[in-house]
Amino acid sequence: MSIYWGDLHNHCNITYGYGSLDNALEAARGQLDFCAVIGHAMWPDIPKSRKEWEYEVNYHLEGFRKLREGWDRVQRTVSEANVDGKFVTFQGYEMHSLKYGDHHFLSPDDKMPLLEAESPGALMEMLAAYPVMAVPHHIGYPPGQRGANWDSFREANSPLVEVYSKHGCSMSDESAYPFLHTMGPRDSRSTVFHGLRQGKRFGFVASTDHHAGYPGSYGDGRLAVLATAKTRTAIWDALMNRRVYAVTGDKIVCGFQVNGADFGSIIQDAPLRRISLSVRGCDRLDKIVVYKNTHPWKVICGEELEMAVQDGGLDGGGMFGADRSGVGTYKVRVELGWGKPAEAFAWQGRLAIDGGSIVSAETCFRGRSVLAPTPEMGDDDNMNKLDQRLHSLSEAEAEWTCASFKNPTTLHPATAAVIFELAGGTGTRLRLTINGRDIAVGLGELLEGSRSYPMGDLLSETVLVHKAVPECAYTFAGEWEDRERLSGNDFYHAEVRQVNGQYAWITPVYLDEAL
Ligand SMILES: [Zn+2]
Numbered sequence: 087m088s089i090y091w092g093d094l095h096n097h098c099n100i101t102y103g104y105g106s107l108d109n110a111l112e113a114a115r116g117q118l119d120f121c122a123v124i125g126h127a128m129w130p131d132i133p134k135s136r137k138e139w140e141y142e143v144n145y146h147l148e149g150f151r152k153l154r155e156g157w158d159r160v161q162r163t164v165s166e167a168n169v170d171g172k173f174v175t176f177q178g179y180e181m182h183s184l185k186y187g188d189h190h191f192l193s194p195d196d197k198m199p200l201l202e203a204e205s206p207g208a209l210m211e212m213l214a215a216y217p218v219m220a221v222p223h224h225i226g227y228p229p230g231q232r233g234a235n236w237d238s239f240r241e242a243n244s245p246l247v248e249v250y251s252k253h254g255c256s257m258s259d260e261s262a263y264p265f266l267h268t269m270g271p272r273d274s275r276s277t278v279f280h281g282l283r284q285g286k287r288f289g290f291v292a293s294t295d296h297h298a299g300y301p302g303s304y305g306d307g308r309l310a311v312l313a314t315a316k317t318r319t320a321i322w323d324a325l326m327n328r329r330v331y332a333v334t335g336d337k338i339v340c341g342f343q344v345n346g347a348d349f350g351s352i353i354q355d356a357p358l359r360r361i362s363l364s365v366r367g368c369d370r371l372d373k374i375v376v377y378k379n380t381h382p383w384k385v386i387c388g389e390e391l392e393m394a395v396q397d398g399g400l401d402g403g404g405m406f407g408a409d410r411s412g413v414g415t416y417k418v419r420v421e422l423g424w425g426k427p428a429e430a431f432a433w434q435g436r437l438a439i440d441g442g443s444i445v446s447a448e449t450c451f452r453g454r455s456v457l458a459p460t461p462e463m464g465d466d467d468n469m470n471k472l473d474q475r476l477h478s479l480s481e482a483e484a485e486w487t488c489a490s491f492k493n494p495t496t497l498h499p500a501t502a503a504v505i506f507e508l509a510g511g512t513g514t515r516l517r518l519t520i521n522g523r524d525i526a527v528g529l530g531e532l533l534e535g536s537r538s539y540p541m542g543d544l545l546s547e548t549v550l551v552h553k554a555v556p557e558c559a560y561t562f563a564g565e566w567e568d569r570e571r572l573s574g575n576d577f578y579h580a581e582v583r584q585v586n587g588q589y590a591w592i593t594p595v596y597l598d599e600a601l
Contacts, residue, residue, distance in 0.1 A: 087312045087329075087348075089339055090119035090321060091302070094176065094291065094309065095190050095223055095248060098299030098470065100160050101125040102149030102459050105299030105470030107160065111167045111175070114301040116475050117449045118308070120174035120321050121301045124190050125153035125160060129182035130204045145459050146182070153179065157200045165196040170317040181206060186235045187227070187276075189220045189244075194322040210243045219325065223248035223295065225281075226256035226265050226272035233276035239286055246325060249278050249332050249591055250292035252306040252457050257581075257591060258380075263334075267457060279380045282594070285575065289328030289350050289593040299470035300453020305335040305499070305588075312348055327351075328593055336368035336505075336588040337448055342580050344595035349579075355599040359568040361578055363592075367560040368417060368448060368505050369552075369584040374562060376580045383578070384566060388559070388585065395558040413511040415445060415557040418532060420518065423490035423501025425547035430454075430472055430489040433502065436519040442510025442529065443481040449474070450503040451488050474502065490547065508554075520549050529554055560584075574599025 097103035098110040100123070107123055114121040126149045134143055153160070161177060168175040178192040179200060189206045191198075195216045203209035206220045220243045227233035234247075234256075249256050254272060255263035258279040265272040274280060278290070292307030294300070302308055310331050313324040324330065328350030331340060341364040342349045345356060363376060374386040422433045437444070451474040456463070474488040484506070491500035508514065512530030519525075525539050532554035539549040568578075579594035 087314050089310050090313055090316055091337055092118050092120035092309055093293045093301040094122045094192060095293035096123055096296040096301045098123060099465050100156055101153040102145045103297045103299065104456060104465050106467040107163055109468065109470040110299035110301055113453065113470060115173050117451060118302040119316050122176040122178040122192055123301060124178035124180050126150060127153055127179035127181060127200060128202045131184045141461060154200060161196060168318055174316060174318050174321050181209065182232060184230055184232055186238055187222050187225055188232050189222050191218055191220050193218045194318045207238060219246065220244050221246050221248055224251060224253040226254060226276050227269055228273040229275055231270055233273060234281065236281045236284055236286065239281065241287055244288060245328050246289045246291045246330060247278060248293055249290045250307045250334060251295040253295060282380050287352065287596050289330040290332045290591045291330050292332035296453055297458060298454045298456035303453045304450040305452065308333050308335060331590055331592040333590045334588045335450060336584065338368060338582055338590040339366040340582065340590050340592050342592045344578055347595055349593040349595060352596045352598050354601045355574045355597045357569060357571055361568060362565045363580055365562040365582050367584050369586045369588065370555050370559045371562055372583045372585045374582050376578060378578050379572060379576055386562060391562060392559045416508050416529065416554045417505055417560055418508055418554045419503050419505045419552040421501050421503040421550040421552065422488060426492045426545060430491060431547055433488050434521055436483065436485045437506060438483040438517045439508065440515040440517065442508055442514030444484055445507040445509050447476060447479050447484050448505045449476055452500060452502060454491065455494055455500055527551055
């Protein structure tokens with residue numbers, strides 16, 4: 087089985103949201119394997135009578151009407167965009183609910199009808215003739231205010247729960263990325279940990295909830311599935327069986343097994359549990375925690391990974407090789423942005439390598455940062471046509487185009503990046519051409535630290551070539567045995583944190599004595 091990347095919850099102008107569906111699908115094809123671009127469809131308990139919410143109520147109702155009117159066209163476009171083996175799509179739409187929390191309904195069936203109901207459970211009954219799942223999202227909001235309603239959660243209806251999006255992280259009180267949107271804070275009773283402690287079983291996914299038609303927008307949430315093929319049937323099977331995990335943005339490749347069963351499995355309880363975890367990150371690993379029944383069980387400190395390799399023989403080689411030439415594999419991130427452009431700033435990039443080779447490249451492209459409509463924002467079909475693409479990639483060179491925006495706050499990036507995995511040593515040289523400007527830098531220099539290259543004067547857009555990360559610092563593999571059975575329903579999951587604040591939250595393996 088292979089890992090594939092997707093976004094199952096994001097919006098464009100098929101309802102309230104911005105940018106066209108066609109451009110959204112084009113953006114998704116650029117950096118994802120599968121996606122669902124969904125419309126807002128209903129809000130049974132919308133607070134219509136509140137005068138001060140008139141703007142919010144109206145844009146919601148107008149959005150629902152727009153989706154209903156365009157539904158046939160939306161469904162056809164999504165269906166036609168599915169090309170098994172190349173790019174997979176799913177149908178879907180969304181229900182808001184104060185009482186039950188928000189859900190999106192996903193289906194691999196192109197005929198899934200757009201129906202309305204009073205609750206997610208009632209809608210699932212009405213859709214019983216179709217393969218459909220209801221995914222609770224932004225669950226961390228307070229109970230009764232569109233946060234999780236664990237009392238009404240049904241494992242059979244909801245194999246997946248969205249644990250991270252542009253709204254923040256819903257894992258636990260202690261998680262990074264608290265809720266800061268107008269809808270309110272994170273409440274512990276609505277978190278993933280609260281549900282797991284009640285014995286609920288589900289897979290962890292992340293998706294952007296992007297509202298300007300940019301599925302997979304970097305940093306806002308993506309999910310990984312472990313599937314037999316890049317086809318609708320195979321990916322749906324992975325989703326239904328919880329073979330998923332959530333990431334913030336970086337495509338951190340993880341394997342996690344208990345007694346040989348992959349993440350998401352529900353397996354026979356056993357007195358001896360063999361646990362294995364492998365991680366291939368995109369930046370230096372900071373901390374890895376394996377949890378047992380939501381409590382930390384093993385903690386791995388990132389700094390020690392590199393120290394272990396150095397202790398293991400810097401003299402005799404270690405991470406810098408026997409001849410000190412540093413021959414090995416490294417990740418180097420080329421990030422573009424800053425400045426204060428009024429609109430999207432267009433970048434053209436090229437990287438050529440001397441004395442080494444490019445092993446792989448991963449894009450970190452974003453759309454405009456939009457989470458909800460505002461009165462001043464007007465729609466434009468092409469606001470999500472950003473032409474961000476990796477145009478070519480070979481061992482010797484890579485070419486790409488991307489766009490960046492003015493960082494909206496000093497704590498919120500709107501940059502674009504490409505992460506290159508390079509094979510080489512301290513003698514390897516990177517030759518970049520960015521918007522016509524030539525930049526040359528040695529891998530040896532980058533192992534000491536980052537280098538930035540302003541494109542003009544102070545306040546101009548800038549290129550940042552990050553500090554190079556040796557393979558030993560972005561990879562991990564561990565195996566453990568646990569003979570301490572706490573119950574017949576113990577479960578294990580893992581969290582991976584990189585130094586750049588990017589995370590992976592890996593779905594538990596659940597033991598079950600009743601099997
Ligand atoms: Zn949404």
